[in-house]
Amino acid sequence: MGNTPTNTPATTPTPPATPKINRIGLQVVDYRGGKTTLCAGCGHNAISERIIDAMYEMGVQPERVAKFSGIGCSSKSPAYFMNRSHSFNSVHGRMPSVATGAILANRNLIALGVTGDGDTVSIGAGQFVHLMRRNLPIIYIIEDNGCYGLTKGQFSATADLGSTLKSGVVNDLPPVDTCAMAIQLGATFVGRSFSGDKRQLHTMLKAAIAHNGTVMLDVVSPCVTFNDHEGSTKSYKYMQAHDEPLQEISFVPSFEEINVDYDHGTTLEVTMHDGSSLRLRKLEQEYDPTDKIQAVTRLMESHAKGEVLTGVFYINEKAPSFIDMLNVTDEPLATLPESVTRPSREVLAKCMEELQ
Amino acid sequence: MATTDIVPQELSGQVGQRRVINDMSIQVATVNGSGSQSSNTVLMRSIFQMGVPISGKNLFPSNIAGLPTWFTIRASKDGYIARKKEIDLLIAMNAETAQDDVKTLGAGASVLYDEPLALDKVRDDLIYYAVPYDKLAATVGAEAKLRKLIKNMIYVGAAAQLLEIDFAEVEKAIRKQFAKKAKAATLNLAAAKAGHDYAAANLKKRDPFYIQRMDKTKGKIIIDGNSAAAMGCMFAGCTVVTWYPITPSSSLVETMIEYMKEYRVGPDGKATFAIVQAEDELAAVGMVIGAAWAGARSMTATAGPGISLMAEFTGLAYYVEVPAVIWNIQRVGPSTGLPTRTAQGDVLSTAFLSHGDTKNIMLFPNSVSECFTMAQDAFDLAERFQTPVFVMSDLDLGMNNWMSDPFPYPDKPINRGKVLTKADLEKVGGFARYKDVDGDGVGYRTLPGTDHPAAAYFARGSGHNEKAQYSERPDDFERNMERINKKFETARSFVPRPELMGGNAKIGIIAYGTSHWAIVESRDQLSKEHKLETDYLRVRSYPFTREVHDFIERHERVYVVEQNRDGQMASLLKLDIKPGLTPRLRSICHIHGLPIDAHSVTDELVMMEGK
Numbered sequence: 001m002g003n004t005p006t007n008t009p010a011t012t013p014t015p016p017a018t019p020k021i022n023r024i025g026l027q028v029v030d031y032r033g034g035k036t037t038l039c040a041g042c043g044h045n046a047i048s049e050r051i052i053d054a055m056y057e058m059g060v061q062p063e064r065v066a067k068f069s070g071i072g073c074s075s076k077s078p079a080y081f082m083n084r085s086h087s088f089n090s091v092h093g094r095m096p097s098v099a100t101g102a103i104l105a106n107r108n109l110i111a112l113g114v115t116g117d118g119d120t121v122s123i124g125a126g127q128f129v130h131l132m133r134r135n136l137p138i139i140y141i142i143e144d145n146g147c148y149g150l151t152k153g154q155f156s157a158t159a160d161l162g163s164t165l166k167s168g169v170v171n172d173l174p175p176v177d178t179c180a181m182a183i184q185l186g187a188t189f190v191g192r193s194f195s196g197d198k199r200q201l202h203t204m205l206k207a208a209i210a211h212n213g214t215v216m217l218d219v220v221s222p223c224v225t226f227n228d229h230e231g232s233t234k235s236y237k238y239m240q241a242h243d244e245p246l247q248e249i250s251f252v253p254s255f256e257e258i259n260v261d262y263d264h265g266t267t268l269e270v271t272m273h274d275g276s277s278l279r280l281r282k283l284e285q286e287y288d289p290t291d292k293i294q295a296v297t298r299l300m301e302s303h304a305k306g307e308v309l310t311g312v313f314y315i316n317e318k319a320p321s322f323i324d325m326l327n328v329t330d331e332p333l334a335t336l337p338e339s340v341t342r343p344s345r346e347v348l349a350k351c352m353e354e355l356q
Numbered sequence: 357m358a359t360t361d362i363v364p365q366e367l368s369g370q371v372g373q374r375r376v377i378n379d380m381s382i383q384v385a386t387v388n389g390s391g392s393q394s395s396n397t398v399l400m401r402s403i404f405q406m407g408v409p410i411s412g413k414n415l416f417p418s419n420i421a422g423l424p425t426w427f428t429i430r431a432s433k434d435g436y437i438a439r440k441k442e443i444d445l446l447i448a449m450n451a452e453t454a455q456d457d458v459k460t461l462g463a464g465a466s467v468l469y470d471e472p473l474a475l476d477k478v479r480d481d482l483i484y485y486a487v488p489y490d491k492l493a494a495t496v497g498a499e500a501k502l503r504k505l506i507k508n509m510i511y512v513g514a515a516a517q518l519l520e521i522d523f524a525e526v527e528k529a530i531r532k533q534f535a536k537k538a539k540a541a542t543l544n545l546a547a548a549k550a551g552h553d554y555a556a557a558n559l560k561k562r563d564p565f566y567i568q569r570m571d572k573t574k575g576k577i578i579i580d581g582n583s584a585a586a587m588g589c590m591f592a593g594c595t596v597v598t599w600y601p602i603t604p605s606s607s608l609v610e611t612m613i614e615y616m617k618e619y620r621v622g623p624d625g626k627a628t629f630a631i632v633q634a635e636d637e638l639a640a641v642g643m644v645i646g647a648a649w650a651g652a653r654s655m656t657a658t659a660g661p662g663i664s665l666m667a668e669f670t671g672l673a674y675y676v677e678v679p680a681v682i683w684n685i686q687r688v689g690p691s692t693g694l695p696t697r698t699a700q701g702d703v704l705s706t707a708f709l710s711h712g713d714t715k716n717i718m719l720f721p722n723s724v725s726e727c728f729t730m731a732q733d734a735f736d737l738a739e740r741f742q743t744p745v746f747v748m749s750d751l752d753l754g755m756n757n758w759m760s761d762p763f764p765y766p767d768k769p770i771n772r773g774k775v776l777t778k779a780d781l782e783k784v785g786g787f788a789r790y791k792d793v794d795g796d797g798v799g800y801r802t803l804p805g806t807d808h809p810a811a812a813y814f815a816r817g818s819g820h821n822e823k824a825q826y827s828e829r830p831d832d833f834e835r836n837m838e839r840i841n842k843k844f845e846t847a848r849s850f851v852p853r854p855e856l857m858g859g860n861a862k863i864g865i866i867a868y869g870t871s872h873w874a875i876v877e878s879r880d881q882l883s884k885e886h887k888l889e890t891d892y893l894r895v896r897s898y899p900f901t902r903e904v905h906d907f908i909e910r911h912e913r914v915y916v917v918e919q920n921r922d923g924q925m926a927s928l929l930k931l932d933i934k935p936g937l938t939p940r941l942r943s944i945c946h947i948h949g950l951p952i953d954a955h956s957v958t959d960e961l962v963m964m965e966g967k
Contacts (some may be wrong), residue, residue, distance in 0.1 A: 030809075063811060066650070066804040079826065086804035088649055089816040090642070097639040104596050104630040106805050107652065110586065127642070130635040215543060297844050328624040332876025333595040334651030334803060338770045340628050341593035341653070343619045345765045351587060351615075352762040355577035 007125075023059035023255055031056045033081040043195030043221030044074055044130040044143045049142075050198065051112070054205035055082065059251060060184055066318075067111045070095040070124060074116035074143035074221075093124025098129035099138055100322075106332035107323045110209070111138040118148045118159040121176045125157075130187035132214055136324040139208045139215045140187075141190050142178055143195075145223035146234035152225030164231035178218045178301045185334040188213035188296070192309065194220040194239050196238055202311060203249045206242055207312070210253065212273035213321045220308065239308060245285060246311030247297075249279040270315055289315050296319055371880055374505045377597040378408045380444040380565045382515065385457045386508065387450050389421025396427040397510035397757070398548070401529035402512075403431050403519050404578060404759065407570040411437035411873075412757045413951060418603070419694045424453045431567060434880075436761065438873035439951040444565055445518075447477060447511050449489075458482065466563040468515060470507075483562045485555070487514050492550045498543055504549040518559060519567045523552055547809065551736055565731055576761050580589035581753035582657075584724035584763070585683060586612035588731025589655060590620060593770045594681075596654035596913075597631040598643035603695050604751040605657040605685035635868025637662035641669045641682065648679045649815060651775070651803035653735050655681035660689040660702050663709065670744050671710025672817045677790070677799070678842070679745075679773070681731075681740035686750040688949045695729040697949030698752035702925040706746050707898055713837060715844050717745045719852060719896040721753065722872040726896075728763040732770070733852055740775035740850065741798060741843050750919070752870045752951040778808045778937035786810040790836060797842030844899055850899035854904055858891030863965070864911030866904075868925060870951060871917050880960070886962050900932050908937050918943045919952050 019027045031052045041136050055065065057188050057324040062084035069075035071092035079086045091167045099111050117141050131140065146159040149163075155163075158178065159171045182190045190210045193201040201219060208215040220239055228235040247268075252258050254275035262269070262279055268289065270278040280289060288294055302309035307318040329336070359586050382399070386392035393414070400412045408431045417423035430440050442462050448454045448469040454588055458467060458478045466483035469475045476484040481578045492510050493503040509530070512768040526548050534541035588596070597616075597854050599609040615632055620628045634640035640656045647654035656667065671682045688694035709716055717737055719730045730747055738745040774794075776787055781802070787810070790799045799822075802811040820836065821827040858879070867875045872894050882888040885966050893907040908914050908929070915927040923943030931940045946952045 007937065014837055041743055061807070062809050063809070064805060068646075082549060084809050084812050086802075086812045087814045087816075088646070088676075090645075091668055091817060094638055094669065096641045097634065097642025097832070099645035100632070101596065101598065101648070101652075102638075102650035102804065103646075104598075104632065104643065104652070105647040105650035105652035106803070109805050110929035115868055126635055127639055130639065146630070224957065326630050326632075327625070328630050329624070329628050332805065333628065333630060334647075334649070334805075336593075340622070341595060341889055342591055342770065343768070347619050348587075348591065348763065348765050352577055355579050356575070356762075 007151055021312040024061060026056070026062070028052065028056050030084060031049070031062060031082050031314055034079050036080040038076065038080070039133045039225050040123060042073070042223040043145065043223070044077045045080070045255060046195040046198070047141065047143055047201070047219055048077050050201045050205055052081050053202055054209060057124050058206055058209045059255065059280055060110060060209060064108065064110050066111050068095045068099040068102070068113040070110070070119035072119050072148070073118040074114055077143065078114050093119050093122070093160070094127055095119070096124065096127040096301060098323050099129065101134055103136055103138065103323065104261040104326075108327060109331055111136070113138055113140040115140065115142055116226065117142055117144045117146060117156040121157040122177060129185055130152040132182045132187040132195075132216065135188055135213045135319055137212055140217070142233070143221040144178070144218050145221050145227055146232070147223055147227040149223045149226055153223070160233040163233045166226060166229055166281050177299055177303065179216065179356040182216035183295050183314045186214075188319045189215040189312070190314040191312040192218045192220070194243055194308075194310060195219055196236060196239060197243065198244065201251060203251045204312065205254065206251045207272065207276070207278045208309045209251070210272035210274045210278075211317070213267070213316075242306065242308045244302065244309050245283060246309055246313070247282055249312060250279045250281070252277040253281070256267065273317055278315070280313070289313060304328045358383055374564045375566060376564045377566050378431055378570060380431050381440040382429045382445045383443040384427045384447040384511070385453055386420050386425055386427070387452075388417055388423045388425040390508060391481050391505035392425070392427065392449070392508045394544075395512050398509070398529040398533050399512045399515060399962055400429045400757065401532065401578065402516060402525045403429065403567055404573050406521060406567050407527060407573050407729045408433060408567055409435045409437065409572050410759060413439055413752065414756055415950065416696050417660065423710045433572070434872070435569060435572065436877040436954070438877050439953045441953045445515070445563065447515060448473060449508065449511065450460045462870060466565075468511060468518065478894060483516065483561045483661070485514070487554060487709065492554055493547070493715070496543065496546045496550050502543065505923050506543065508645065509544045509547035510551035513963050514555040514559070515547035516548070516561070517552045517555035518561060519565060520547045521567045522569070526552070537718050541572070556721045557684070573759060574761065576759050578759055579724050580607070580755055580757050581721070581724050582608035582685065582755060583611045583752070584727035585731055585747070585749065586615055587763070588728035590615050591766055592653065592732035592735045593652045594655055594735065595629050596642045596644070596647040597629065597656065598634050598647070598650040599656050600634050600637045600662065601656065602637070602659045602662050603681060604687055604755045605659050605662070607755065608657040608683055609683065637665040641666040641680065644680045645669060645673045645678050645680070648738070648900075649676070650805070653681075653739070654681065655735070657683035657685060659685050659687045659835065661692065663702055663706055667710050670716065671712060671714055673744045674710060674714045674716065675712070676815045677742040677801070678815070679742055681734045681745055681747065682739050683749060685754040686748060688825065689800065696751070698750045698870070698919065698951055699947070700748070700750060700871065700919040701789065701921075701924070703748065703918070703920065704927060706748065707928055715841070715899070717741065717743060717844075717847055717851065718869040719745065719747045720743065720896055721749055722869050722894060724758045724760045725763060727753065730845045730852065731767070732766055736845065737850060740771055741847050742773060742801065743843065744808070748869060750870055755951045762942040762957065774798055776800050776802050778806055778811070780795075781806070781808040781810055789813040790820065790824045790839070791822045791843070792839050796846040797839050798846070848899045848901055849902060851899060853901050854907070856891070856903065856907070857894070857895040858889070861889040862912045863888065863890045864907055864914040865890050865892045865917060866895060866907070866914055866925070866929070867892070867917040871919055872958050874952040875917060878957040880956040881954055882961065886967060888962065888965065890965070893957040900929065904929070905933055908933055908940060911940065913942060914940050915942050915944050915953070915964070916956055919946050921945055921947045
C-alpha cells in the first residue's frame with residue numbers, strides 16, 4: 001500500500017506553468033480584446049474567439065493588424081478581440097472604402113474587416129462589389145445571421161426565401177449569395193463557414209492570413225435573440241442539420257515543417273502566397289476550387305438542394321493584389337518624409353516655364 | 357440658350373470713330389466638340405504674348421458634342437480680369453445661335469461671321485465682317501474631315517489681323533499649342549495665315565478695337581485653377597488621392613495624375629503616391645478618411661452633388677478627428693443644377709456638413725496662385741487640427757485659364773500635426789487619444805502599424821471618452837464635443853487671414869473666392885463713376901479671423917457680395933458677429949451661373965446706397 005512507488009512524488013513542488021507563447025513570443029492574452037457586450041451565445045463571439053486563436057497561432061504581430069467594421073452587432077465585435085491592434089468602426093456599409101484608404105496609406109498593415117449581412121449586402125452592397133473587384137489585401141468576414149440584430153430582428157438580404165421572423169412574417173424575397181457574388185466579382189479567396197464549426201473556421205482563418213488579396217468569408221453566425229427559432233434558416237439547429245462541407249480543410253503554416261503526407265488523389269494542395277500550405281481533402285471528387293465557373297455552379301446547385309455548402313469555394317494565389325497593381329513604393333505612403341513627397345525647386349521652375 | 361445676362365438690344369446706335377486700345381471683350385460662339393478650344397487658346401495667348409493682360413472664360417453646355425458653346429476673352433490694359441458683360445467683338449461660328457448672339461450685342465459692336473450666315477441682315481447698328489470659311493478651308497488643303505476644325509483657326513487669323521495682333525505671336529501660340537503634333541501645327545498655321553491674309557485683303561477695318569504691345573504679362577504664366585490646385589497638392593506632399601469623376605472637379609485629379617506620374621515616381625520606378633478612382637463620392641471620401649487615419653496626406657476633389665453625398669462621412673471624420681482635404685469645385689445647384697456653370701452656392705451646406713453639431717474649416721481661394729498655396733494650407737490645417745478641411749474653389753476658377761505670377765516654392769515645411777511615434781510612446785508609456793494635453797483642443801494620435809503595445813486606439817463614430825473607449829455617459833459626450841469646438845476656436849488663429857484693401861471709407865465690401873475680381877473693378881467704377889469710396893475685405897477662410905469682426909465693426913454698412921441666391925456668407929457672418937452688428941450687413945447676390953461682373957455689383961451697390 002504505502003510503499004507503492006509513484007511517478008509523481010508529492011514532495012516535489014510543481015514548477016509554475018510557463019505560459020504558452022507563439023512564435024513571436026506572445027501569449028493568447030496579447031490577442032484578446034474587451035469584454036463582449038453581445039448576447040450570450042451569439043455566434044459573433046465564437047468568431048472573435050477563432051480570430052484570436054488564428055492570429056495567435058500564426059504569430060501575427062498585433063500592432064500590424066488594423067481592424068475595420070461598419071455598423072451593426074457584427075461591427076461592434078472588433079472591440080472584443082485584439083486590443084493591441086488599431087481599429088476603425090466607421091459608418092454603415094462603408095467600411096470597405098475606409099479599409100481601402102488605410103491599406104493605400106500603409107501597405108504593411110494586415111487588414112481585417114468584420115461586417116454583417118445588413119452592413120454588406122444592403123446598405124453596403126456598392127462598396128462590397130468594388131472591394132471584391134479590387135482584390136485589396138484584406139480578410140473580409142461577414143458575420144451572417146440573416147437579420148438586423150441591433151434594430152431588433154428585421155430580415156436582411158441574406159435571409160432565405162420562406163424563412164420566418166419570430167413574429168411569423170415570411171420572407172418573400174430571394175437571398176443574395178455573397179460567396180457567388182464575390183467569386184464573380186474578383187475576390188481571390190472565397191469561402192463559407194459556420195460559427196459553430198470551430199475547426200473549419202479556425203483553419204480557414206489561418207489560411208486567410210496567409211493569402212495576398214481579398215479573402216471573403218461568409219460565416220453563418222446565428223442570432224440567438226432574433227433568429228434562432230423554428231422557421232429560421234440561420235439558426236444553430238438548422239445549420240447543424242444542413243451544413244454540407246465541401247472539403248476537409250487543413251493548413252500548414254510556412255514556419256512549420258511539413259511532415260504529414262497526404263493522398264494526392266483525394267487532396268488538393270494549394271501553396272499560399274507566404275509559402276504556407278492549404279490542403280483541401282475533397283469530399284466531392286470532381287470539385288476544383290481554382291475553377292470559378294464550377295464554384296458558382298456548385299453554389300447555385302446548393303441552393304436548389306437546400307443545403308448550406310461550406311468550405312473554400314474558390315482560391316487564386318496568382319492574381320496580383322490591388323496594392324501590387326498600383327506599383328506603390330515599399331515603404332508606407334503614410335510616413336514618407338518631405339524629402340520624398342515634395343518635389344524640388346527645379347521641378348517647380350520647370351512647371352512654371354512650361355506655363356509661360 | 358442665353359450666353360449673357362444682357363437683355364437683347366433692338367436699338368440702333370452710332371458707330372463711333374474712337375480708338376480703343378487693349379480694352380475689349382471678344383466672344384467666340386461655336387459648337388461643342390468642334391475643336392474651338394485650341395483656337396480660342398491660341399487667340400488668347402497671342403494677346404497675352406503682346407503683353408496685354410487677359411482672361412478667358414469658357415461657357416459650355418453639359419454635353420460632349422453638338423451643343424452651342426461660347427468662349428469670352430477679355431483684354432484689359434488695366435488688368436481687370438473679371439467677366440465683362442458687354443461684348444465688343446463677336447466671332448459667330450454657330451449657325452444655331454448666331455441670330456440670338458447678334459441680338460444680344462450692344463450697338464456698335466462688331467461681328468466676324470461665317471459668310472453664309474448672312475448676319476448683316478439681322479441688325480443695322482453693328483459692324484460686320486464676313487469671312488467665307490469653307491472656301492478658305494478648302495484652299496488650306498486640309499482633308500475634308502479636318503476642315504471643320506481648321507475653320508476655327510481661320511477666325512483666329514482673321515481676328516488677329518483686324519485687331520492688329522502681330523502674326524508672329526499667333527504663330528508662336530500655335531506652335532506652343534501643338535508642340536507635340538508637328539503636322540497639326542503646320543496645318544493650323546496655314547489656316548490662321550489664310551484667315552489673316554483674307555482679312556488683310558478683303559475686310560475694311562471699321563471698329564475701334566486694337567491690340568498694341570505693352571509689357572504687363574512679362575514672366576507671367578497661364579493656368580487653370582484645377583491644374584494649379586493639382587500642382588499645389590503635389591508640392592504639399594499629398595500621397596493618397598481618391599476621386600469620382602464630376603464636373604467641374606475631374607480635371608483637378610486628371611491633371612494631378614499627369615504631374616504625379618512625372619514628378620513623384622522614385623528612382624526605383626515606384627510611385628510615392630496612390631491615386632484611385634472610386635465607385636462613388638461616398639467611397640472616395642471614405643478612402644480619404646481611411647488613408648488619413650492611417651497617416652497619409654489624402655484628398656479628394658468633387659462638386660456640390662458629391663459634397664452632399666459626403667455628408668455622413670464628413671461627420672465621421674469630424675467626430676473621430678481624422679484629417680481630410682476635400683476640394684469643392686462649386687457649380688450651380690441645387691440638385692444637378694447647371695453642371696457647367698459657376699456658383700458659390702455650397703458655403704452654408706459645407707460649413708455645417710453632416711448631422712449633429714459640426715463646423716468645418718473652409719478655405720476660399722480667389723486665384724490660381726491661391727489654389728496652389730492653399731493646397732498646403734489645407735493639408736497642414738487638416739493634420740494640425742485632425743479635421744476635414746474644404747477648399748472652396750468654383751468652376752470659374754477651376755476650369756478657366758487665368759494669368760498669374762509664377763507660383764513661389766513653398767516656404768514652410770510640411771506640418772504633419774500631433775502624431776506619436778514608437779519612440780514617443782517609449783518615453784511617455786501611453787496616451788489618451790482624445791485628451792486635450794496642450795490646451796488647444798487637439799489630442800495626440802498614433803498611426804496603425806506603430807510598433808508599440810500601447811499604440812492602438814479604437815476609432816469610432818459612436819460616443820467615446822478621452823481614451824477612445826465606447827461611452828454613452830452624458831459628461832463624456834459633452835466634454836468631448838466642447839473640446840472639438842475648442843479646436844475650431846483655436847483654428848481661428850491658424851487659418852489664412854483676410855486681405856484688406858482700402859482703409860478709411862464708411863462703406864465696406866466683403867467678398868471671397870472668384871467674386872474678388874469683380875469687386876476690384878467695381879471699386880474703381882464706384883470711385884470714378886459715382887464718387888463712392890469703399891473698403892474691401894476679402895475673406896479667405898472659415899472660421900473667421902478677428903480681422904473680419906473688426907472690419908464689420910469699423911464700417912457703417914457692409915455689402916457682402918457673393919454668387920448664390922441666399923447670401924450664404926452673409927448668413928455665416930451673422931452667426932459669428934455680435935448681434936448688434938448684423939443690421940450692417942447687406943447682401944448683393946448673383947445667381948445665374950455666369951461669373952459675376954463688376955458693373956452688376958456697382959449698379960446694385962449704388963442703388964442700395966440710394967444714389
